[in-house]
Amino acid sequence: MGLLLPVQRHVAAGGSRQCTVPPVDRVCENCAGEDDELVLVRRLYVVPESWDTPGSVTRVEEPELWCFSCRSLYPHEVAD
C-alpha cells in the first residue's frame, strides 16, 4: 500500500496588490461621474406653466460641482 503523499504545491505569493488608482476628488455632485471640468453651479428647478399654475423657477442656494453633461442636461446657473 503506497502512501500517496499530497503533492506539496508551492503557493505562489500573490504579490502585494498595489492600489495605483489615485483618489478621485473630482466627481460631479449631481451624477457622481468623474470629470475634469467641473463647474460650480446652482441648480434651477424649473416648473413649466400649466393650466392652473404659472411657471416658476426655484434656485437652489447651495452650489454644486457639475460635470459637462449635467450642465448640458439640466437647468442651472453658474455660481461664482
Ligand SMILES: [Zn+2]
Ligand atoms: Zn454630472
